[in-house]
Amino acid sequence: MIDLKKEFGKRVRQYRKTMGLSQMKFAEKADITFQTLSSIEHGITFPSYPILMKIIETLNVPIVKLFCYDEETVTVKDTEVFNYTVELLEQLDYEKRKLVFKFINMLNED
Template sequence: MKDLSYKFGKRLQKIRKEKGLTQLELAEMIDVSSDFIGLMERGVNSPSFKTLEKLSETLKIPVYKFFQFDDE
Protein backbone atom coordinates (compact mmCIF):
# COMPACT_ATOMS: atom_id res chain seq x y z
CA MET A 1 0.00 0.00 0.00
CA LYS A 2 1.29 3.44 -0.93
CA ASP A 3 1.65 6.07 1.75
CA LEU A 4 -0.97 8.75 2.34
CA SER A 5 1.13 11.61 0.92
CA TYR A 6 1.60 9.75 -2.36
CA LYS A 7 -2.07 8.81 -2.64
CA PHE A 8 -3.16 12.36 -1.79
CA GLY A 9 -0.78 13.73 -4.43
CA LYS A 10 -2.06 11.48 -7.17
CA ARG A 11 -5.64 12.37 -6.25
CA LEU A 12 -4.82 16.10 -6.29
CA GLN A 13 -3.18 15.72 -9.69
CA LYS A 14 -6.21 13.90 -11.09
CA ILE A 15 -8.62 16.55 -9.78
CA ARG A 16 -6.44 19.39 -11.07
CA LYS A 17 -6.30 17.87 -14.53
CA GLU A 18 -10.05 17.21 -14.56
CA LYS A 19 -10.53 20.93 -13.85
CA GLY A 20 -8.25 21.75 -16.79
CA LEU A 21 -5.65 23.54 -14.70
CA THR A 22 -1.88 23.52 -14.95
CA GLN A 23 0.26 23.33 -11.84
CA LEU A 24 1.16 26.99 -12.33
CA GLU A 25 -2.47 28.08 -12.64
CA LEU A 26 -3.49 26.21 -9.50
CA ALA A 27 -0.46 27.53 -7.63
CA GLU A 28 -1.34 31.11 -8.50
CA MET A 29 -4.96 30.58 -7.45
CA ILE A 30 -4.01 29.35 -3.96
CA ASP A 31 -0.91 31.54 -3.53
CA VAL A 32 1.79 28.86 -3.40
CA SER A 33 4.63 28.05 -5.81
CA SER A 34 4.15 25.72 -8.75
CA ASP A 35 7.10 23.76 -7.34
CA PHE A 36 5.08 23.14 -4.18
CA ILE A 37 2.13 21.84 -6.25
CA GLY A 38 4.53 19.46 -8.00
CA LEU A 39 6.01 18.29 -4.72
CA MET A 40 2.53 17.63 -3.31
CA GLU A 41 1.50 15.74 -6.45
CA ARG A 42 4.58 13.51 -6.15
CA GLY A 43 3.93 12.87 -2.46
CA VAL A 44 7.13 14.60 -1.34
CA ASN A 45 5.35 17.39 0.56
CA SER A 46 1.96 17.51 2.24
CA PRO A 47 -0.38 20.48 2.46
CA SER A 48 -1.16 22.33 5.67
CA PHE A 49 -4.78 22.52 6.76
CA LYS A 50 -4.86 26.09 5.44
CA THR A 51 -3.60 24.97 2.02
CA LEU A 52 -6.05 22.08 2.01
CA GLU A 53 -8.90 24.54 2.66
CA LYS A 54 -7.67 26.77 -0.18
CA LEU A 55 -7.51 23.79 -2.53
CA SER A 56 -11.03 22.79 -1.54
CA GLU A 57 -12.43 26.28 -2.08
CA THR A 58 -10.56 26.87 -5.34
CA LEU A 59 -11.36 23.50 -6.89
CA LYS A 60 -14.91 23.64 -5.52
CA ILE A 61 -14.85 20.21 -3.94
CA PRO A 62 -15.23 19.12 -0.30
CA VAL A 63 -11.99 18.32 1.52
CA TYR A 64 -12.90 14.65 1.96
CA LYS A 65 -12.84 14.16 -1.82
CA PHE A 66 -9.06 14.55 -1.76
CA PHE A 67 -8.95 11.39 0.34
CA GLN A 68 -11.23 9.17 -1.73
CA PHE A 69 -8.66 6.85 -3.23
CA ASP A 70 -9.03 4.09 -5.76
CA ASP A 71 -7.87 0.92 -4.05
CA GLU A 72 -4.76 -0.51 -5.63
Protein backbone atom coordinates in the same frame (compact mmCIF):
# COMPACT_ATOMS: atom_id res chain seq x y z
CA MET B 1 -0.34 0.09 3.22
CA ILE B 2 -1.53 3.26 1.54
CA ASP B 3 0.98 6.08 1.01
CA LEU B 4 -1.25 8.99 1.99
CA LYS B 5 1.02 11.66 0.51
CA LYS B 6 1.20 9.95 -2.88
CA GLU B 7 -2.51 9.13 -3.05
CA PHE B 8 -3.47 12.63 -1.97
CA GLY B 9 -1.11 14.12 -4.56
CA LYS B 10 -2.57 11.93 -7.32
CA ARG B 11 -6.06 13.06 -6.38
CA VAL B 12 -5.11 16.76 -6.38
CA ARG B 13 -3.47 16.32 -9.80
CA GLN B 14 -6.54 14.50 -11.13
CA TYR B 15 -8.95 17.25 -10.06
CA ARG B 16 -6.58 20.02 -11.22
CA LYS B 17 -6.36 18.46 -14.68
CA THR B 18 -10.15 18.08 -14.75
CA MET B 19 -10.28 21.85 -14.27
CA GLY B 20 -7.98 22.21 -17.28
CA LEU B 21 -5.34 24.09 -15.31
CA SER B 22 -1.57 23.76 -15.47
CA GLN B 23 0.31 23.48 -12.20
CA MET B 24 1.42 27.09 -12.60
CA LYS B 25 -2.12 28.42 -13.17
CA PHE B 26 -3.59 26.34 -10.36
CA ALA B 27 -0.87 27.41 -7.91
CA GLU B 28 -1.50 31.04 -8.83
CA LYS B 29 -5.25 30.63 -8.39
CA ALA B 30 -4.78 28.86 -5.03
CA ASP B 31 -2.23 31.45 -3.88
CA ILE B 32 0.47 28.86 -3.27
CA THR B 33 3.86 28.42 -4.90
CA PHE B 34 4.34 26.23 -7.95
CA GLN B 35 7.03 24.32 -6.04
CA THR B 36 4.62 23.59 -3.18
CA LEU B 37 1.96 22.27 -5.55
CA SER B 38 4.49 20.16 -7.46
CA SER B 39 5.83 18.69 -4.22
CA ILE B 40 2.29 17.82 -3.08
CA GLU B 41 1.27 16.30 -6.41
CA HIS B 42 4.39 14.14 -6.50
CA GLY B 43 3.71 12.86 -2.98
CA ILE B 44 6.86 14.39 -1.54
CA THR B 45 5.07 16.52 1.04
CA PHE B 46 1.63 16.80 2.55
CA PRO B 47 0.16 20.30 2.72
CA SER B 48 -0.13 22.28 5.92
CA TYR B 49 -3.69 22.96 7.04
CA PRO B 50 -3.86 26.48 5.50
CA ILE B 51 -2.53 25.20 2.16
CA LEU B 52 -4.88 22.21 2.29
CA MET B 53 -7.80 24.62 2.71
CA LYS B 54 -6.59 26.73 -0.25
CA ILE B 55 -6.35 23.62 -2.43
CA ILE B 56 -9.81 22.43 -1.43
CA GLU B 57 -11.33 25.87 -2.05
CA THR B 58 -9.64 26.17 -5.44
CA LEU B 59 -10.63 22.66 -6.51
CA ASN B 60 -14.13 23.30 -5.18
CA VAL B 61 -14.57 19.69 -4.08
CA PRO B 62 -15.59 18.21 -0.72
CA ILE B 63 -12.54 17.31 1.35
CA VAL B 64 -13.61 13.66 1.45
CA LYS B 65 -13.11 13.45 -2.34
CA LEU B 66 -9.40 14.07 -1.83
CA PHE B 67 -9.11 11.29 0.71
CA CYS B 68 -11.28 8.52 -0.80
CA TYR B 69 -8.97 6.03 -2.42
CA ASP B 70 -9.28 2.79 -4.31
CA GLU B 71 -11.80 0.45 -2.68
CA GLU B 72 -9.17 -2.28 -2.65
CA THR B 73 -6.91 -0.24 -0.38
CA VAL B 74 -9.54 1.19 1.98
CA THR B 75 -11.88 -1.00 3.95
CA VAL B 76 -15.43 -0.06 4.92
CA LYS B 77 -14.27 0.37 8.50
CA ASP B 78 -11.52 2.76 7.33
CA THR B 79 -14.10 4.77 5.40
CA GLU B 80 -16.44 4.92 8.38
CA VAL B 81 -13.64 6.06 10.67
CA PHE B 82 -12.55 8.67 8.15
CA ASN B 83 -16.08 10.01 7.63
CA TYR B 84 -16.64 10.23 11.37
CA THR B 85 -13.31 12.02 11.80
CA VAL B 86 -14.26 14.55 9.13
CA GLU B 87 -17.58 15.16 10.87
CA LEU B 88 -15.78 15.80 14.15
CA LEU B 89 -13.26 18.12 12.49
CA GLU B 90 -16.04 20.15 10.91
CA GLN B 91 -17.38 20.88 14.39
CA LEU B 92 -14.07 22.35 15.58
CA ASP B 93 -13.06 25.97 15.20
CA TYR B 94 -10.09 26.89 13.00
CA GLU B 95 -7.51 26.96 15.82
CA LYS B 96 -8.49 23.52 17.09
CA ARG B 97 -8.35 22.10 13.55
CA LYS B 98 -4.81 23.46 13.23
CA LEU B 99 -3.85 21.65 16.44
CA VAL B 100 -5.36 18.39 15.20
CA PHE B 101 -3.53 18.76 11.89
CA LYS B 102 -0.21 19.41 13.66
CA PHE B 103 -0.76 16.33 15.81
CA ILE B 104 -1.49 14.18 12.76
CA ASN B 105 1.64 15.51 11.05
CA MET B 106 3.71 14.59 14.12
CA LEU B 107 2.29 11.05 14.05
CA ASN B 108 3.05 10.79 10.34
CA GLU B 109 6.71 11.83 10.60
CA ASP B 110 9.18 9.09 9.87
